[in-house]
Amino acid sequence: MPKTQRDYYEVLGVGRGADPAELKRAYRKLAMRYHPDRNPGDASAEERFKEVGEAYAVLSDPEKRQRYDTFGHAGAGMPDLGGFGFQSAFDLFDMFFGQGAGGRQGRSGPPRGADLRLAVTISFEDAIRGVSRTFDVRKPVVCDACEGRGAAPGTRADICPECQGAGQVRRVRQSLLGQMVQVQPCPRCHGEGQVIASPCTACRGAGVVDAQRSIEVSIPAGVDNEMQVRVPGEGAAAPRGGTSGDLFLAITVRPHELLERRGLTLLYECPVTISQAALGDTITVPTVDGPRPVELRPGTQYGETIRLPGLGAPDPRTGRRGDQVVRVRVVVPTHLSEKQRRVLAELFPPDGQPHPVRKGFFENLREAIGR
Ligand SMILES: [Zn+2]
Ligand SMILES: [Zn+2]
Known part of the structure; x- marks a missing residue:
């Protein structure tokens, strides 16, 4: 397959911010225009058809599109269609x-x-x-x-008398510009060049x-x-x-109940408690290869991500696997006991000022959150 160096967005005639629906529309339009069935024998149309297919294969895949946006053609991995x-x-x-x-x-x-x-x-x-x-x-x-021949066993198909086996007939008609010759499929044999005198009874000649x-x-x-x-x-x-x-x-x-797929990346939203996020912990996360221990560092923030290389989805063409990404979601407790409320208010006063870490802080917090 020839490698194109034309910009994929340019190939599809869309802007760099085109959304998936826009891409698909542009692709369908161009693919239909350049489809080989519509342009028989036209090598440049075929070339364009391949180019359009390649551009769409990359841009319609969020992961490949991102790589392409970042690295250009070298990053797109050149899909072979x-x-x-x-x-x-x-x-x-x-x-x-x-x-x-x-x-x-x-x-x-x-x-x-x-x-x-x-x-x-x-x-x-x-x-x-x-x-x-x-x-x-x-x-x-x-x-x-009839072994697919359509003629009753023991008989054969005959050469079509109308087109002498050519499958097509020429029609000459007069027009303002003179004689026009049209080539059409033979009406007698429907372009097959042969007719069946005694059709097979099992398939009725089909x-x-x-x-x-x-x-x-x-x-x-x-x-x-x-x-x-x-x-x-x-x-x-x-x-x-x-x-x-x-x-x-x-x-x-x-x-999947827990994992979400985005291209080759598998995403897991991992709920953790405030104290796990603050103190760090070893948590167990689900992967397609079974549960895996993951280290949560002390001071993990909401939305932080941890990458598990090679635990994503494989590329069906190359077998190369993507990563799993664990995104930490710190769950803030909605119901606090009076004691928890008091300790929290003391440790994190609502004036928004940083609170000095003092001796016993972690123990207090652990107790307050009750993990
Ligand atoms: Zn048959
Ligand atoms: Zn014929």
């Missing part, structure tokens, strides 16, 4: 390939089977670790009786029948909401020797 059997944020595929399969038919050779989309919900933990799942999918498969199939899929570690996993060749079968479409799993990840 092809060849991994995996696409991110590409709900666009339905739009294109749902129709695209039909659009391809007229051009050359046998048709391609339609792409299929399956909505899949997985747990937070499965999304982090990756999971194998088996799905029962009802889809068009190659007809056994070459495909609907059937249930079990498909085992490995969902890569690190998938996130709005990602799609592509399973090549597991879409609808194409009749008469065409290639099958692909199956796309549209992933939904169930939220």
Whole structure:
């Protein structure tokens, strides 16, 4: 894949402050304009299409976008959009390939089977670790009786007499500018170049029948909401020797009770008492790898963060794991006993002036807060 050095914001034609909705709009518009199905044989459109996809893949991922904003192209990690059997944020595929399969038919050779989309919900933990799942999918498969040829067993398809097998016909019509020649798919054989005299009874000549199939899929570690996993060749079968479409799993990840995911970072809001924050403590925090002890330093402030390297979500392309970030939330007690109120008022007088630390301060505080 050629590496572009054009600014991603410029590629999408948006400002640096563009919000996700704006990015998506700009991306959809450009991707549709430059999509190869709309620009057959146009190499520069294809180049632009890739460039737009690359820009969107980076800018639509908060973490990658931040790295890109900070380090430029070197920091974005250059997503590779092809060849991994995996696409991110590409709900666009339905739009294109749902129709695209039909659009391809007229051009050359046998048709391609339609792409299929399956909505899949997985747990937070499965999304982090990756999971194998088996799905029962009802889809068009190659007809056994005629081996997909569409002709009754023992018979064959004939060359279409209308187009002599070319699949297309030329129409000449008169216009103000003179004769216009139009090339159209052959109406007799619908562009396939052959006709079936005695259709297979099992599939009525279609070459495909609907059937249930079990498909085992490995969902890569690190998938996130709005990602799609592509399973090549597991879409609808194409009749008469065409290639099958692909199956796309549209992933939904169930939220975790305690952890929140932002790109490759997992965030944990950790409630601590005033005395834990003031005195320091060893606390236990949940991670996707199980509970981990974390040192809270004395004097920890509200909102302070502690980074646990390598305990975040893995990048599904590289396997590299992000970090977990523990954000400290000091919980201020809402109900105090008379004694606690008195000690607190004495230690932290409400005049806002710093109170001198004296002997016994920590013991008093510990007792006052009652931990
Ligand atoms: Zn058949
Ligand atoms: Zn024909």
